Amino acid sequence: MSARIFEPILARPAPTRSAGPLGWLRSKLFSDWKTSLATLLVGTLLAYYLPQLMDWAVLRARWLSDANDCRAEGVGACWSVVAEKYRIILFGRYPFEEQWRPLVATLLMVSLLVASCIRACWRPALALAWLLVLASFFALMYGDLAGLSKVESDRWGGLPLTILLATLSIALAFPLALAVALGRRSGLPAIRSLCTLYVELVRGVPLISVLFMASFLFPLFMPPGLNIDVLVRVVAGITLFAAAYMAEVIRGGLQAIPRGQVEAAASLGLSYWQTQRLIVLPQALATVVPGLMNNFISIFKDTSLVTIVSLYELTGSLSLGLNSDADWRPYKIEGYFFIALIYFAFCYAMSRYSLWVEQQVNKGKAR
Amino acid sequence: MNNMSDPIIIFDKVNKWYGNNFHVLRDIDLSVARGERIVICGPSGSGKSTLIRCINRLEEHQEGRLVVDGIELSDDIKATDAVRKEVGMVFQQFNLFPHLTVLDNLTLSPIWSGKIPKKEAEQNAMQQLERVKIAEQALKYPLQLSGGQQQRVAIARALCLKPKIMLFDEPTSALDPEMIKEVLDVMTELAAQGITMLCVTHEMGFAKAVADRVIFMDEGQIVEQATPQEFFSNPQSPRSRDFLSKILGH
Numbered sequence: 001m002s003a004r005i006f007e008p009i010l011a012r013p014a015p016t017r018s019a020g021p022l023g024w025l026r027s028k029l030f031s032d033w034k035t036s037l038a039t040l041l042v043g044t045l046l047a048y049y050l051p052q053l054m055d056w057a058v059l060r061a062r063w064l065s066d067a068n069d070c071r072a073e074g075v076g077a078c079w080s081v082v083a084e085k086y087r088i089i090l091f092g093r094y095p096f097e098e099q100w101r102p103l104v105a106t107l108l109m110v111s112l113l114v115a116s117c118i119r120a121c122w123r124p125a126l127a128l129a130w131l132l133v134l135a136s137f138f139a140l141m142y143g144d145l146a147g148l149s150k151v152e153s154d155r156w157g158g159l160p161l162t163i164l165l166a167t168l169s170i171a172l173a174f175p176l177a178l179a180v181a182l183g184r185r186s187g188l189p190a191i192r193s194l195c196t197l198y199v200e201l202v203r204g205v206p207l208i209s210v211l212f213m214a215s216f217l218f219p220l221f222m223p224p225g226l227n228i229d230v231l232v233r234v235v236a237g238i239t240l241f242a243a244a245y246m247a248e249v250i251r252g253g254l255q256a257i258p259r260g261q262v263e264a265a266a267s268l269g270l271s272y273w274q275t276q277r278l279i280v281l282p283q284a285l286a287t288v289v290p291g292l293m294n295n296f297i298s299i300f301k302d303t304s305l306v307t308i309v310s311l312y313e314l315t316g317s318l319s320l321g322l323n324s325d326a327d328w329r330p331y332k333i334e335g336y337f338f339i340a341l342i343y344f345a346f347c348y349a350m351s352r353y354s355l356w357v358e359q360q361v362n363k364g365k366a367r
Numbered sequence: 368m369n370n371m372s373d374p375i376i377i378f379d380k381v382n383k384w385y386g387n388n389f390h391v392l393r394d395i396d397l398s399v400a401r402g403e404r405i406v407i408c409g410p411s412g413s414g415k416s417t418l419i420r421c422i423n424r425l426e427e428h429q430e431g432r433l434v435v436d437g438i439e440l441s442d443d444i445k446a447t448d449a450v451r452k453e454v455g456m457v458f459q460q461f462n463l464f465p466h467l468t469v470l471d472n473l474t475l476s477p478i479w480s481g482k483i484p485k486k487e488a489e490q491n492a493m494q495q496l497e498r499v500k501i502a503e504q505a506l507k508y509p510l511q512l513s514g515g516q517q518q519r520v521a522i523a524r525a526l527c528l529k530p531k532i533m534l535f536d537e538p539t540s541a542l543d544p545e546m547i548k549e550v551l552d553v554m555t556e557l558a559a560q561g562i563t564m565l566c567v568t569h570e571m572g573f574a575k576a577v578a579d580r581v582i583f584m585d586e587g588q589i590v591e592q593a594t595p596q597e598f599f600s601n602p603q604s605p606r607s608r609d610f611l612s613k614i615l616g617h
Contacts, residue, residue, distance in 0.1 A: 258462075261462060263425050264462035264463075266425060267455070267456040267525075268524070268525075268528065269528065270475075271480070274479050283465070
């Protein structure tokens with residue numbers, strides 16, 4: 001072989017493939033016979049069911065009619081049930097004429113949650129905002145001051161209750177889960193066994209039984225006269241339950257941190273707590289953002305189980321509103337669609353937010 | 368060395384085991400003078416990393432005494448904290464904190480454990496980065512740098528605490544051949560400035576150029592110690608002759 005003089009080749013951009021929409025269709029939907037078959041099958045199913053769904057949900061639906069009108073022959077979905085019952089679905093058994101109070105309370109709480117998600121708001125004042133909003137939430141809901149009538153917590157219901165339960169449970173379960181996750185890796189055997197015992201015990205029972213115990217068994221062990229509000233007991237129950245799962249997710253993240261990180265921190269003279277707070281937890285939590293958000297979304301939806309102890313949050317107040325009304329009871333499915341939409345809006349927002357957080361925490365890994 | 372009357376590190380019959388059966392350090396006796404530069408070499412598993420990791424108590428010894436700058440290492444956490452402020456360490460795998468920028472990697476410990484104001488810590492950090500010739504990367508994240516650059520950042524990070532002693536645990540073993548020199552250059556410069564250095568390495572060129580003393584370890588013991596000239600030209604024990612023939616022979 002004759003020696004050739006080396007000539008450097010300048011970098012150039014990757015070739016772009018532009019075959020137009022037809023080319024896209026071919027490459028994505030009909031690239032070979034298996035893909036084509038799948039496309040045809042799915043296409044047929046959609047072509048068959050989509051028009052029927054549209055027909056039921058939109059074309060033959062009733063929107064603002066009365067119940068009799070919905071019962072007429074050939075009528076599809078009866079969305080009128082939502083127009084008729086949205087107050088009881090959203091606010092449960094809360095006194096009808098006072099329902100502006102839960103509305104304002106909910107708006108305040110949702111604004112607080114949104115603000116807490118925005119980086120520009122992460123400053124000490126946010127903690128103050130939490131205290132203020134929680135205080136006004138309870139003041140508005142409970143009343144008994146400033147001319148507001150008193151509404152006992154067992155009459156609270158609907159969306160405000162769902163949001164309150166979810167927010168408090170998540171906000172309380174997260175720090176507890178952190179402590180338990182660190183505890184399970186502690187060098188002290190007593191702390192380690194205690195945390196392991198807690199996780200295994202709580203994971204071994206269904207949430208329903210935890211709520212049942214919190215609501216009915218727990219008061220039996222309290223001294224007579226001392227009565228803890230059912231809401232507090234239920235929040236404690238969900239918190240303890242959720243924290244066990246969350247702790248295991250966080251522990252997974254802790255296991256993923258290389259030993260060298262802790263050694264480097266130690267060699268730099270950082271204490272155990274400084275190391276955990278500044279080095280280990282930021283990295284561990286960043287790796288488990290998807291798992292944590294999974295937990296948060298579960299908690300949000302699991303609040304629907306408090307119906308078992310006669311607290312009527314969103315799902316409970318739907319049943320409450322429709323079961324007692326023979327005219328509208330047949331249209332429960334439309335009601336369920338309505339609250340499914342509300343649940344979905346919240347859960348989807350949470351899941352999009354978690355994607356954003358993932359992007360933020362992975363900045364250091366980008367080339 | 369002339370100032371051996373006041374050694375900065377003293378190992379006195381130090382023993383250490385991993386588990387019950389692996390006797391990793393056996394009766395280690397060693398005095399390091401202030402400003403002395405020591406290279407430790409030996410086959411893998413000979414205990415050389417463990418030896419230097421005992422000095423800042425990343426490993427605990429079970430028997431014997433270990434005194435660093437007048438402080439005896441023990442279960443007393445205060446003693447460990449005090450020693451760690453005097454001792455900087457550089458690891459084979461760099462162990463930079465990937466979630467922090469280069470600058471934050473350097474200022475973290477001065478701010479949190481040194482209680483130094485942020486401004487001052489950052490000024491000092493920039494000086495150290497200039498010292499390792501990498502100041503322009505201060506705002507990048509570690510994983511955006513090459514291996515050699517990361518290791519130089521790690522050296523700068525250790526220097527930010529103004530340590531009296533620097534420990535290097537195979538600092539060039541994880542680097543591409545092209546990057547070894549830039550790290551060794553920084554270490555050589557450091558050695559010229561009078562800091563006490565203990566370096567586990569197989570870079571024999573570095574040992575010859577920089578070390579006051581070479582220590583050869585095998586099976587948890589110090590087999591031989593001598594000046595680099597003596598050690599490389601006239602190794603005393605058969606074990607070190609065998610070792611040298613293997614690492615210099617290729």
